[in-house]
Amino acid sequence: MAICNPIVISGENHLNVVEPLVYWQLNGNTNLDVMVQPNSQVTLVLDLNACRSVQFHAMVQPDSILDVALVSMKDQSIDQHYRITLQNGATTNIRSCFLGNAKKTMKMEIIHHGLSTVSTMEHYGLINTANDFKIEAIGTIEKEADNTQCRQALRALTFSDHDHVTMVPSLYIDNYNCSASHSTSIGAMSPKQLYYLQSRGLTMESITLLLAKGYITPVLELIPEEELKTQLREEIEKVVIDACLTKLQ
Amino acid sequence: MSTLEIKDLSVSVNDKPILSNLSLTVNSGEIHALMGPNGNGKSTLLSTIMGDPDYTVTHGSIMLDGKDVLSMSVDQRSKAGIFLAMQYPIEIPGVTNSDFLKEAINARRESPIRLFEFYRLMEGAIHDLKMKPDLAHRFLNQGFSGGEKKRNEIVQMKLLKPSIAMLDETDSGLDVDALKLVADAILDLHQTAPMGMLVVSHYKRFYDYLHPSHVHVLINGSIILSGEKDLIERIDSEGYDWIYRQYGIDPSNNGKTSSGLLGTCATKGAFNGNL
Ligand SMILES: Nc1ncnc2c1ncn2[C@@H]1O[C@H](COP(=O)(O)OP(=O)(O)OP(=O)(O)O)[C@@H](O)[C@H]1O
Ligand SMILES: [Mg+2]
Numbered sequence: 008m009a010i011c012n013p014i015v016i017s018g019e020n021h022l023n024v025v026e027p028l029v030y031w032q033l034n035g036n037t038n039l040d041v042m043v044q045p046n047s048q049v050t051l052v053l054d055l056n057a058c059r060s061v062q063f064h065a066m067v068q069p070d071s072i073l074d075v076a077l078v079s080m081k082d083q084s085i086d087q088h089y090r091i092t093l094q095n096g097a098t099t100n101i102r103s104c105f106l107g108n109a110k111k112t113m114k115m116e117i118i119h120h121g122l123s124t125v126s127t128m129e130h131y132g133l134i135n136t137a138n139d140f141k142i143e144a145i146g147t148i149e150k151e152a153d154n155t156q157c158r159q160a161l162r163a164l165t166f167s168d169h170d171h172v173t174m175v176p177s178l179y180i181d182n183y184n185c186s187a188s189h190s191t192s193i194g195a196m197s198p199k200q201l202y203y204l205q206s207r208g209l210t211m212e213s214i215t216l217l218l219a220k221g222y223i224t225p226v227l228e229l230i231p232e233e234e235l236k237t238q239l240r241e242e243i244e245k246v247v248i249d250a251c252l253t254k255l256q
Numbered sequence: 257m258s259t260l261e262i263k264d265l266s267v268s269v270n271d272k273p274i275l276s277n278l279s280l281t282v283n284s285g286e287i288h289a290l291m292g293p294n295g296n297g298k299s300t301l302l303s304t305i306m307g308d309p310d311y312t313v314t315h316g317s318i319m320l321d322g323k324d325v326l327s328m329s330v331d332q333r334s335k336a337g338i339f340l341a342m343q344y345p346i347e348i349p350g351v352t353n354s355d356f357l358k359e360a361i362n363a364r365r366e367s368p369i370r371l372f373e374f375y376r377l378m379e380g381a382i383h384d385l386k387m388k389p390d391l392a393h394r395f396l397n398q399g400f401s402g403g404e405k406k407r408n409e410i411v412q413m414k415l416l417k418p419s420i421a422m423l424d425e426t427d428s429g430l431d432v433d434a435l436k437l438v439a440d441a442i443l444d445l446h447q448t449a450p451m452g453m454l455v456v457s458h459y460k461r462f463y464d465y466l467h468p469s470h471v472h473v474l475i476n477g478s479i480i481l482s483g484e485k486d487l488i489e490r491i492d493s494e495g496y497d498w499i500y501r502q503y504g505i506d507p508s509n510n511g512k513t514s515s516g517l518l519g520t521c522a523t524k525g526a527f528n529g530n531l
Contacts, residue, residue: 162350164350192349194349194350198309199346200346200347200348202307202308202309202330202346203342203345203346203348204348204351204356205307205329205330205331205334206306206307206330206331206333206334206339206340206342207334207356207359207360207363207412207416208331208334208335208360208363208364208416209331209356209359209360209363210331210363213359213362213363217351217355217356217359218350218351220351220355221350221351221352221355222350
């Protein structure tokens with residue numbers, strides 16, 4: 008049960024992560040410098056709901072795996088910079104889900120520095136205001152980084168024509184012995200789609216949740232602890248219903 | 257035992273009248289075939305019964321077992337037992353077929369269905385319709401072939417067990433084997449829990465499997481002719497020209513003038529046995 012309460016982090020931090028699962032709540036303006044030990048596997052769950060800005064640097068040392076699940080659902084603006092560097096044989100999987108209900112910007116760069124490195128980035132946005140929402144995803148494959156896999160996927164769902172979202176995936180490749188891909192999709196529910204789902208008995212509330220589920224589930228799947236997963240799912244679903252339901256109607 | 261009763265229904269799209277003074281009653285156990293040339297209002301009728309917001313009812317009523325269907329929201333109509341297998345099923349990226357089916361089932365239950373039970377039902381339906389098992393886990397209708405979309409509509413119908421089922425050209429896009437498979441699935445459902453059915457198709461072949469008890473011809477927004485299976489045979493071999501001639505209909509008239517009047521007179525004619 009203890010795991011379900013996050014450790015609150017703010018200000019300037021240099022941390023060596025050794026535990027397999029860490030649940031941090033970032034507060035205010037936070038600088039985080041994280042070191043992942045060689046041959047280890049770490050999952051970071053970052054609750055950004057109380058965070059105004061974050062500078063996050065991670066060094067993933069040889070043959071280790073860093074998974075990061077980011078959640079930002081509150082209607083508070085946030086500015087985020089992430090830089091994750093992969094050494095030989097390191098892997099990182101990053102998934103985020105955002106409720107776009109305030110000015111939220113994110114720049115995330117993954118640097119493939121070593122040989123045989125793997126990264127996947129998936130960012131999911133449920134956009135429900137006309138405020139700025141911007142995600143920049145950058146994959147950098149350095150010259151020495153032979154045999155690299157780098158994958159980015161950005162998805163956003165908007166609830167009205169007035170919602171704005173910018174998603175920019177980019178790849179900088181200096182070593183072409185790699186497999187790299189990116190995809191972006193921005194979708195909106197059309198009246199026809201709503202009608203189809205309603206014609207099978209679904210209410211606006213269940214439609215909202217069903218849609219949101221597709222954006223939340225992949226992020227939660229990174230978390231290896233059922234109790235925390237359930238707790239976060241419940242928290243997120245509640246916020247999503249409150250925030251999106253009125254937009255759909 | 258359910259009864260869907262449509263009375264003097266007039267419907268417009270963007271202020272353009274499509275249906276005028278249409279009346280039709282469908283009881284459990286009956287299969288009503290609805291035929292008619294393209295663009296004469298068949299889908300409009302079915303969509304209006306389901307509650308598609310594109311269609312505006314300007315006159316008349318639709319009642320299900322004495323309850324006013326027109327005052328129900330779309331999801332309430334579904335939960336009341338009305339189902340429409342659509343002519344063009346909609347693609348919903350981001351929502352998996354199985355999540356969607358589970359929600360649809362739960363929408364009409366007090367407590368959520370147990371996962372084990374749900375998978376048994378879903379896999380059974382998918383198997384019966386010989387669909388590829390991976391379709392359950394793909395996004396709803398997205399990238400499905402034309403025939404897969406139509407089969408998926410019937411999977412939904414099997415799981416939701418409606419009391420009034422409407423099929424809008426479910427047979428078009430199906431290969432010959434699938435056509436039989438789909439018809440068998442419908443008949444199987446109809447035998448275990450008799451539905452009132454309203455089936456739109458252009459082809460005799462589908463009706464040969466379903467054996468409709470009633471046949472109607474919808475032209476210019478009105479049912480101008482009702483009868484039995486021999487009507488299907490005649491339309492199949494001769495087309496609609498003889499009906500245009502017999503009822504003095506100008507097929508180039510898009511129902512804009514006097515279609516209401518025509519419809520009423522002609523229906524009376526049909527009921528008087530003027531066939
Ligand atoms: N949403 C809509 N917007 C504009 N016009 C429409 C709409 N729906 C139907 N119509 C028009 O109403 C008329 C009847 O259309 P409907 O789809 O009901 O015909 P149908 O009898 O089902 O034809 P088909 O056999 O080709 O499926 C057509 O002229 C059609 O263009
Ligand atoms: Mg049609």
